[in-house]
Amino acid sequence: MEFEAVIGLEIHVELNCRTKMFCDCPNRPGDDPNVNTCPICLWFPGAVPRFSQEALEKASLLCLGLGATLQPKSAFDQKVYYYPDLPKGYQLSQAHLPLSRGGGIEIAGEDGNPRMLRIHHIHMEEDVAKLVHEMEGRTPISLVDFNRAGAPLVEIVTEPDFRTPYDAMEFVKALRTQVRYVGSSECSMENGSMRVDANISVRPRGTTQMNTKVEVKNMNSVRHVGDAIAHEISRQSAAVQAGEAVTLHTRLWDPDKKVTVPMRGKFEGPCVPDPAVPAIELSPEWIETLRSRLPEMPAARAERFVSQHGLTGEEASFLSSDPELAVFFEAVTGEGIAPRTAMHWLTTQLLPAVRERRQELSASPVTPARFASLLKMLSRDEINANAAREVLGHLFDTGESPEAVVQARGFRQVSDPGALDALIDKVLDGNPAAVADFRGGQGKAMGFLIGQVMQASGGKANPKILRELLAGKLGAKP
Amino acid sequence: MDSIFVYRHAGPAAPTAGPLQGIRVAIQSDISAAGWPTDAGSGALADFSALEDATVVQRLRNAGAFLCGSTRASEFGFGLQGSAAGEALRRKDADAELLLDIAGEGRLAAARAAVCGFKPSYGLVSRFGLVGLIPSMESCAVLSDRIGTIRDILRAVAGPDERDFSLPDEEPPDFSAGGVDPRKTTLGILSDTHGLLSDAQEALFRDAVGGLKKAGFPVREVSLPDSALFLLVHRIAGSVEASSCTGRYDSVRYGRRSPGARNWNDMYLSSRGAAFGPLLKSYLLQGAFFQFERYGAYEDACRIRARLAADMQRLTGEADFLVLPATAAAAAPASLADLYAAFALTAFANVTGQPVLYLPPAGDAAAGFQLTGPRRSDARLLALGEHLLNLRRGGNA
Numbered sequence: 077m078e079f080e081a082v083i084g085l086e087i088h089v090e091l092n093c094r095t096k097m098f099c100d101c102p103n104r105p106g107d108d109p110n111v112n113t114c115p116i117c118l119w120f121p122g123a124v125p126r127f128s129q130e131a132l133e134k135a136s137l138l139c140l141g142l143g144a145t146l147q148p149k150s151a152f153d154q155k156v157y158y159y160p161d162l163p164k165g166y167q168l169s170q171a172h173l174p175l176s177r178g179g180g181i182e183i184a185g186e187d188g189n190p191r192m193l194r195i196h197h198i199h200m201e202e203d204v205a206k207l208v209h210e211m212e213g214r215t216p217i218s219l220v221d222f223n224r225a226g227a228p229l230v231e232i233v234t235e236p237d238f239r240t241p242y243d244a245m246e247f248v249k250a251l252r253t254q255v256r257y258v259g260s261s262e263c264s265m266e267n268g269s270m271r272v273d274a275n276i277s278v279r280p281r282g283t284t285q286m287n288t289k290v291e292v293k294n295m296n297s298v299r300h301v302g303d304a305i306a307h308e309i310s311r312q313s314a315a316v317q318a319g320e321a322v323t324l325h326t327r328l329w330d331p332d333k334k335v336t337v338p339m340r341g342k343f344e345g346p347c348v349p350d351p352a353v354p355a356i357e358l359s360p361e362w363i364e365t366l367r368s369r370l371p372e373m374p375a376a377r378a379e380r381f382v383s384q385h386g387l388t389g390e391e392a393s394f395l396s397s398d399p400e401l402a403v404f405f406e407a408v409t410g411e412g413i414a415p416r417t418a419m420h421w422l423t424t425q426l427l428p429a430v431r432e433r434r435q436e437l438s439a440s441p442v443t444p445a446r447f448a449s450l451l452k453m454l455s456r457d458e459i460n461a462n463a464a465r466e467v468l469g470h471l472f473d474t475g476e477s478p479e480a481v482v483q484a485r486g487f488r489q490v491s492d493p494g495a496l497d498a499l500i501d502k503v504l505d506g507n508p509a510a511v512a513d514f515r516g517g518q519g520k521a522m523g524f525l526i527g528q529v530m531q532a533s534g535g536k537a538n539p540k541i542l543r544e545l546l547a548g549k550l551g552a553k554p
Numbered sequence: 555m556d557s558i559f560v561y562r563h564a565g566p567a568a569p570t571a572g573p574l575q576g577i578r579v580a581i582q583s584d585i586s587a588a589g590w591p592t593d594a595g596s597g598a599l600a601d602f603s604a605l606e607d608a609t610v611v612q613r614l615r616n617a618g619a620f621l622c623g624s625t626r627a628s629e630f631g632f633g634l635q636g637s638a639a640g641e642a643l644r645r646k647d648a649d650a651e652l653l654l655d656i657a658g659e660g661r662l663a664a665a666r667a668a669v670c671g672f673k674p675s676y677g678l679v680s681r682f683g684l685v686g687l688i689p690s691m692e693s694c695a696v697l698s699d700r701i702g703t704i705r706d707i708l709r710a711v712a713g714p715d716e717r718d719f720s721l722p723d724e725e726p727p728d729f730s731a732g733g734v735d736p737r738k739t740t741l742g743i744l745s746d747t748h749g750l751l752s753d754a755q756e757a758l759f760r761d762a763v764g765g766l767k768k769a770g771f772p773v774r775e776v777s778l779p780d781s782a783l784f785l786l787v788h789r790i791a792g793s794v795e796a797s798s799c800t801g802r803y804d805s806v807r808y809g810r811r812s813p814g815a816r817n818w819n820d821m822y823l824s825s826r827g828a829a830f831g832p833l834l835k836s837y838l839l840q841g842a843f844f845q846f847e848r849y850g851a852y853e854d855a856c857r858i859r860a861r862l863a864a865d866m867q868r869l870t871g872e873a874d875f876l877v878l879p880a881t882a883a884a885a886a887p888a889s890l891a892d893l894y895a896a897f898a899l900t901a902f903a904n905v906t907g908q909p910v911l912y913l914p915p916a917g918d919a920a921a922g923f924q925l926t927g928p929r930r931s932d933a934r935l936l937a938l939g940e941h942l943l944n945l946r947r948g949g950n951a
Binding site: 349 | 594602682683689719794806807822
């Protein structure tokens with residue numbers, strides 16, 4: 077029997093707000109344990125949660141960026157469970173009235189056709205504390221760090237529209253791009269600011285039933301998401317084939333062994349409306365004001381890059397996949413650099429160089445202005461491509477302008493025919509065999525001779541002028 | 555230790571100036587005062603001291619009141635078993651007392667001490683620092699022999715609080731003493747509460763209503779056929795809310811941990827199990843039952859609650875204020891049913907959030923009663939109470 081998978085994702089995104097969701101404590105979970113706490117996020121008796129306006133704005137922007145419809149009224153509920161990472165016994169979450177409904181992301185399907193993956197709803201919730209398990213001598217101890225307790229999260233719950241690991245990976249990548257665009261989160265799976273859980277079931281291909289699903293957690297990268305889903309699909313398919321029943325439970329992805337292992341039975345009671353946090357009512361005016369703050373989203377920007385800058389669709393979507401990259405690109409073209417030149421040098425030279433040095437583009441010493449100055453000298457034939465690559469390397473190590481680097485280190489291209497003539501004559505004198513070869517009809521000898529002159533010039537000869545002069549001297553057409 | 559105070563505050567060297575200068579206010583141990591024991595009458599908070607003043611406490615201090623101590627509370631202020639509420643007034647150790655009114659405790663304690671008891675509109679007084687049980691139903695009640703003192707306290711504590719966003723951002727009512735014209739103030743009597751009183755109580759209540767008529771107030775009967783649902787709604791919705799909200803009292807970070815647990819799960823279970831008293835535990839279990847096994851009934855209760863609030867609001871079109879009887883609480887309820895029976899005539903105001911004032915009997919052979927009005931009619935309600943008390947006391951309310 078052939079199976080197909082039915083997959084839905086639940087994605088937690090940690091909002092990059094300055095404070096926690098219900099108090100003024102700094103939202104910096106990585107600080108020394110338990111320094112960012114107060115009676116509210118420790119849930120001391122008498123504390124009253126105060127919902128943060130910034131969390132509402134960042135969460136709402138994220139919803140709008142994903143094409144979701146903000147609900148006129150949403151509210152917090154108490155999601156009851158007892159575990160030491162949640163000593164107050166309930167998590168504030170929006171179970172009954174979520175912040176937004178609908179929305180979705182269009183990905184390029186495996187067959188190349190666009191494919192819409194729909195979002196069911198997006199709700200806000202607070203994060204819980206972090207448990208640290210250690211050994212004190214030979215005694216295992218567990219410590220609780222409340223820095224993360226009350227940190228602002230949104231959870232994006234998709235429709236079960238996904239069929240393959242590819243769908244899930246593409247969705248997660250596109251989601252990350254879009255959320256970074258609106259600036260609500262860094263969305264790093266590696267450091268935990270984005271956590272993806274997958275609900276997976278299988279059914280005979282061609283049927284429409286919804287079978288018992290299994291939840292898979294603990295994927296720390298996009299690749300793990302794909303691997304874990306692929307593994308779970310084959311595990312369930314094999315189980316069904318063997319006549320075993322799939323039971324509702326949660327499994328953890330083990331990236332080392334590349335298997336999913338069962339974790340715990342699901343305990344979920346209905347949530348009770350929280351009586352302390354007032355319902356959130358959004359006016360159409362508020363929503364429109366917020367919408368006007370939305371940046372140009374990646375799909376729209378890619379389209380504009382094609383029409384305005386003449387890039388190919390592939391180049392345009394690559395550049396617009398990362399807001400920093402897109403902004404950098406347009407800052408360079410804004411300095412008068414031809415878009416194709418900017419695109420080419422950015423992707424083939426600057427990005428690899430930045431990556432090699434383990435830097436971020438935005439924090440690199442090669443600013444758009446310095447990069448544009450370099451490309452300007454290239455396009456004015458003041459330096460050649462070889463020299464430009466070398467100058468770029470120097471720009472990472474010095475604060476000097478590209479012009480100063482070119483001047484100080486003698487990278488300026490030799491275009492003066494007099495100077496080149498002397499070099500050419502010397503090379504022709506020294507390589508009579510090659511000259512004879514060329515005259516005897518072997519055209520490739522020309523390439524050899526150009527290489528020799530270029531070498532003699534220390535790589536600085538203007539290749540175009542050099543070729544013209546050499547051809548003249550050999551009596552050939554350039 | 556004092557039989558009614560869990561904490562007594564030594565007097566200040568000099569009184570603080572302000573509108574409440576010289577007024578001695580006792581609070582219950584479920585209202586936070588920085589550094590004072592705040593156990594809310596529960597083992598779950600044994601030895602816990604508040605970190606900060608509740609907003610009501612802070613505002614009382616700022617207005618010059620003298621916080622004279624904290625009295626014994628029933629567990630989380632629910633019911634009056636074990637509670638010393640009202641005792642400090644009876645012993646003249648305080649001029650006013652503050653306590654949480656969750657199902658009618660403020661009014662029943664006032665009845666017990668034969669003083670006035672006022673439960674303000676829900677949302678008028680900040681809940682910051684109140685260690686409560688059912689946040690959507692409880693308000694901070696004020697007890698005093700004098701309505702003027704209650705009014706001065708309300709004027710000091712009411713209004714928006716940046717530490718409690720659940721309060722609407724509305725200006726508090728004008729609490730200056732207002733004149734009441736009896737001929738223009740219609741009082742309504744609920745015809746549907748009769749079965750809840752004994753014949754003798756019924757007769758006393760009729761006498762009290764007769765007194766109101768004699769004072770010149772038009773009195774008319776109004777009907778709320780569903781009034782029997784108030785108690786059920788309170789019990790179902792309240793217990794679910796209590797069960798969920800008390801999760802934070804884990805007996806681990808405060809209160810007492812049970813010794814000898816093998817792992818954290820056991821430690822949580824046994825500590826929480828040991829922390830709560832039997833009556834509260836059965837209430838929380840009932841709430842957990844409705845939450846996890848009968849969620850539909852809980853949703854029904856919430857829907858009915860909204861309808862009852864609308865019904866009560868509608869009655870204010872037929873009468874300016876309602877007059878309701880009040881009975882005393884059972885001293886030691888043995889079961890939840892006993893406990894709730896005592897609230898049969900008071901729980902309505904906690905369900906709807908409307909303000910309500912208990913006036914003590916005019917004499918030995920009379921009955922006390924409750925006066926209630928629409929939400930945020932607090933100032934007018936106090937003015938009415940003051941008018942009635944002045945008639946009795948010759949202008950010394």
